[in-house]
Amino acid sequence: QSALTQPASVSGSPGQSITISCIGTNGDIGNFNYVSWYQQLPGKAPKLMIYDVSNRPSGVSNRFSGSKSGNTASLTISGLQTEDEADYYCSSYTTRNTLVFGTGTKVTVL
Amino acid sequence: EVQLVESGGGLIQPGGSLRLSCAASGFTVTSNYMTWVRQAPGKGLEWVSIIYSGGGTFYADSVKGRFTISRDKSKNTLYLQMNSLRAEDTAVYYCAGQSRGYSGYQWGQGTLVTVSS
Helix, strand or coil, X not given: CCCEECCCEEEECCCCCEEEEEECCCCCHHHCCCEEEEEECCCCCCEEEXXXXXXXXXXXXXXXXXXXXXXXEEEXXXXXXXXXXXXXXXXXXXXXXXXXXXXXXXEEEC | CCEEEEECCXXXXXXXXXXXXXEEECCCCCCCCEEEEEECCCCCEEEEEEECCCCCEEECCCCCCCEEEEEEXXXXXXXXXXXXXXXXXXXEEXXXXXXXXXXXXXXXXXXXXXXXX
16 A cells, blocks of 8 residues: 655745646556545644545635646646645545555645 | 544553544534544654445555444444554544545544553
């Protein structure tokens, strides 16, 4: 049960766009359109930002968008804001009926 | 409003047992997929276990045979029975319930489990 691979850190200036990748395998991301993304602020529980690859829950800014191609999912944050500084995790179901999370990405706003 | 509240964490000696609870409101634990996820201090999220709406249960290899996930419809509560605890089980344990589409989960605030002598 290897974790999905994410870059350890991504940074950008206010107003810029950044993209976080999440690399899986045919046994997880590649097999399902059920990737989700979570934002975690320090000391807080994760918060759902994107579900089922590209759907945004009500209340989440439309600056957040998700996509998938093959075994790789991506989260894009456009118009980066200081409040977006956080850790981000992707997640997917697997062919073994389990869940798997990404290694996590720390987003820094310069 | 969906709310999940975990309890039952604490300090436990290696080899001991602990049962975590996750009380749900605005949400039915038997009608949705429910899962436990943990986060060791300073580390990333690690999936632990899931119980599907049909009752099927699955575990991470690291806890298989030691942890048991279950749910009580009458109390609308999810549980995680943890036996033979090890130092590496030290983490904040979150329960999460499927709330959006197929893969979107709502999370509780977490409960800290510390395994140490």
